[in-house]
Amino acid sequence: MDIATVNALTYEDFVNVLGNVVEKCPLIAAAVWSGRPFLTLTALEAAIREFIDALPESGKEGVLRCHPDLAGRDLQSGTLTRESREEQAGAGMDALNSADASRMARLNQEYKERFGFPFVICARMNDKANILRQLSERCQNERAVERARGIEEVKKICRLRLEALVLTDAANKL
Amino acid sequence: MDIATVNALTYEDFVNVLGNVVEKCPLIAAAVWSGRPFLTLTALEAAIREFIDALPESGKEGVLRCHPDLAGRDLQSGTLTRESREEQAGAGMDALNSADASRMARLNQEYKERFGFPFVICARMNDKANILRQLSERCQNERAVERARGIEEVKKICRLRLEALVLTDAANKL
Structure with a gap:
């Protein structure tokens, strides 16, 4: 699945495929869908990182507590x-x-x-x-x-999960 | 389960019991746990509403997309x-x-x-x-x-889900 395919996903498919790149936080993938299209996988990753960074401290703790x-x-x-x-x-x-x-x-x-x-x-x-x-x-x-x-560490996990989904053929997950 | 019982929950039990008061967004319940103790159910509800209101517009859209x-x-x-x-x-x-x-x-x-x-x-x-x-x-x-x-509408749903959990005996969910 290349980035063009990712950008063409409906929000429902996007959340189905990428909803767990941050553990049990589909809200985050669902939010960054608003920012598509992404030029590269790294741009998508950056959008996720920025969303997390903009959360209040309680929200960051919330992300951790979902692990x-x-x-x-x-x-x-x-x-x-x-x-x-x-x-x-x-x-x-x-x-x-x-x-x-x-x-x-x-x-x-x-x-x-x-x-x-x-x-x-x-x-x-x-x-x-x-x-x-x-x-x-x-x-x-x-x-x-x-x-x-x-x-x-959440961001490192996210990067590896994104790579596993986007850099491999994840079409069967749709 | 009264509010004192809610306040005494570990974050794990809190997220297990209240994690879906906003549909598929356990991150939100997990985040507001940081703000305990809550004086009343309405105070807990207010913490959730404030967390949602503080999200960027993309985050609010993300909450909707989890429905x-x-x-x-x-x-x-x-x-x-x-x-x-x-x-x-x-x-x-x-x-x-x-x-x-x-x-x-x-x-x-x-x-x-x-x-x-x-x-x-x-x-x-x-x-x-x-x-x-x-x-x-x-x-x-x-x-x-x-x-x-x-x-x-998400907030109305949340209020009713909270009432169903906290104002009734939800001890068996722990």
Whole structure:
């Protein structure tokens, strides 16, 4: 699917195909449709980034809160979105040994209690050891730092999801 | 569930219970959690209204685009959200005769082509005849007028969904 095809989509098809490039936030894809046509994939990505950046701080926290825990309840109960399931599996989150699983659960809980939103990291760019290390380290940050850091990770995830949809043949998703 | 119970919810439970008070926009409930505690249900509703009002025009259009057509594809294929299914059924949208169904489909399409977002109306406050009449009339409006009008309807829907969740015993949804 090239960018011309993306630009020709009705809003309904656009939201159906791209609605989860930001996890569980179809509102964002639905909003940027107003800004079509996009010259390039990067221009579409920029529109999404700008929309997120223009949200109030509560809205950025809201975006983070739409993300599941890594190796958390949704993974265990099979209720992850397709994209998140593939990303978490790629980083080995579905095959943690018991010690790592306990550590992950404890640190996720500590992070959420401290910040009021979940730890978000681009799983495709990190392996299991790196994720555990960063989760542990980032628990020590200030809230505003973590909010901004989480949003940067959301944007990395978004870029990779966009590439997977637009740079490959996603016609069968329409 | 009283407002004290709502205020005591973790963000995860809050989003699970209230995530669809604005159709398919859990980001909005997830964002306003930052503003708890809420003194009353009306204060929670006001926080949601203010969040929506602060969105750029594209964001308001995005909210509208997350709504299904009335008596449309999602109703026919059984993919409406629970709330939307109940609301559409209450207004008789699942039992249109063939002439009304054709008229609704034609007007919905005309509306979407004209405005780039769907016709949104609070189905619980309108019957079939009134919905068809308003759909026909509102197709004639200016885009900015319809965007604002659609958002007012989103807020009415939100109020009724909030009342159904908070003023009744929704503990079993946790």
